[in-house]
Each structure stands twice: as C-alpha cells, then as structure tokens.
Amino acid sequence: MIIDGIKVITEAGITEAEIRSIVQEEIRLWHRQGKELAGVQLMVEGEEIVVKAVERSPIKRVRRITGYLSTEDRFNSAKQAELFDRQAHI
Template sequence: MTYELHGIKINCADGISQEEAAIYLNNQLQVMPHKTLLSLDLGLDGNNVVVKPHYDTIVRVRRITGYLSTLPRFNDAKKKEAADRVSHIQ
C-alpha cells in the first residue's frame, strides 16, 4: 500500500494503516529535522515495524572569498560574511 502525506511518499506493508504510517512519518521528521525526507518504507518483521527512511543527499556548499565549504566549517568572520551577503535572486 502506498500513501502520500505532507508530500512524502510512504510505502507500507499490508497491515499498516494510514494513521499508523502518519505516526511513523511524524516520528521520522522529528528525528532528523535538518534533512529532507524523500520517502519512507514501512515493512513488517514479525510483530516489529521496520522503518527505512530515504533522505536527500544534497549539501549546500557556499563560496566566500574563493573558499568552497559548508557553513558550519567557516570561522566566525566567514560566517558573518555569509550572513551579510545580499541575494540578487528573487
């Protein structure tokens, strides 16, 4: 059975209701709030539910004064420079 909740595709084994799938989806969204969840597979292993999330692997890389890196790796001066940048894209 396949459901779509909050724009996320959920593939469920027979016996898992849409309400139960919504609970597992909300739990997964709370576990990794900083990542983009693409889809969720819910299977059964005996009496246990097996949850397999599929996340987006794209990482935003910024270029500040010639350096390519992710924002957490910048020092305080580079973080301030990134925060002060003006976006010209609308």
C-alpha cells in the same frame, strides 16, 4: 502514497494512523539532525514495523540568468520569467 510531502511505501497490515504517526516521528528525527526526509518504506516483520528512511539529496541546481549564478528559489520575478521563457536549442 504521499503523506506530508513524503513518499511512503508500505505493506498491508499497517493502519493509516500508524503510518502517519511513524512519518511524523521520522520527520522530527531527521529535522533534529539537520536533514530532510525524502521517503519512508515500512515493512512488517512479526510483531514489529521496520522503518527504512531515505534522505533528500542536498544537491541544488544552479542557473545563470543575466550573468549571475544562483538557485531558482533566490530569483526575483523578472529572472523567474526569463527562465520560464527560455527555449531549449537542441
């Protein structure tokens, strides 16, 4: 299940409202730490819900278009088009 862009793995017995509440709280906690949440696993142990969270990898792919190194999110429309039109030569 995906909630607010976060992959959630959960056991039966946890309501959707509880899941949404937990995910929102985890997003806030991780954001305060300057980190980005990638996934949450929720497990029921007795009367408690155990939360295991995973950080999104901070690794970004750097590309070279017309001699300049940058991440894809910083490319202008012409460089994005050049990247899209590339052919893989294997």
